[in-house]
Amino acid sequence: MNTKTLNEVSKFLSYVLRHEPQAIGLNLDSEGWADVESLIAGAAKDGRILDIGLIQAVVSSSDKKRFSISDDGLRIRAVQGHSSASVSLQHVKKEPPEFLYHGTATRFLESIRQQGLIAGSRHHVHLSQDITTAITVGQRYGKPVVLKIEALRMHLEGFEFFQAENGVWLTACVATRFLNHNNDDL
Template identity: 45%
Template sequence: MDEKQLVKTSKLLSRVLRHDPGSAGVTLDENGWVRVDTLLAALARHGRRIGRAELDVVVETNDKRRFAYSEDGRSIRASQGHSVPVDLGLPATEPPPVLYHGTTGRALEAIFREGLHPMSRQDVHLSADTETAVRVGSRHGRPIVLVVDAAALAAAGHRFRVSANGVWLTDTVPPGYLSRQP
């Protein structure tokens, strides 16, 4: 499978497993899982035939590790980023002292006024390294990296979770816990 096909399939899976399962005629369970055979059959009914081998390649090679199989390999879900309600069942985890968030200049004023909010997703996404934050911010223009005082935020009672692909999740980040990376 070539890179273009991988990206196309990954985007399709993101849409179905994170935002609009009904577009493929599937229903996610409360934890975001759908059986692989159900997903593949539903996609085929909607004109997009994907074999298990192709699905395996997308799951294994996605640079952001967006998707995960259940322990028995019979179900699949998105690791985070849902706009549909799911409970990923991730335990509260003590964050590192500092986390990062990638954004662009046009969002900066609102962020420093209102903080970070999940917007259309369930959680605010943070990264443990600046490289990832730069990559995230680059999707929408010239990237700006924000530094999140995660230790102080956790001490103030905010809960953190970390997804299977290493993305740190929290409900909100008030502006007082944010600074711009020089």
């Protein structure tokens, strides 16, 4: 299986399992699960040829572990990053480490200075536990910058944190007062 094919299928799965399941007539339950056979049939109607082997290859080869297949192998879901109103994953609340990081592009810094980090169309702001991952995320949007978040202080002040199956930390928003203001970019 070539990397280009896996990347293309991963992007397609992200699109339909996170944002637009209705684009291929797919139904997600409240936890984001979709029937694999319905996914394959919906993709075929959209002109995409998927099979269980290809789907499993995408799930197992994803370094970010974006997707999960149910124990019985009949259902699939994105583990975080949803904007679909029908999905409301029930993540377990968890105490975060002292600091978490958010990768973004320098072109978003002015907006972040004004309003902090907001989820936008997603259900949560995504944070990582290491700077390297945050840099990689930021590079997808332009010249990367990493913001250091005072996560434990946020938690102690009543903000809730969750951790997705793939290790991504989630929270509703990050107010500017919790962004590390020693960062030269802020």
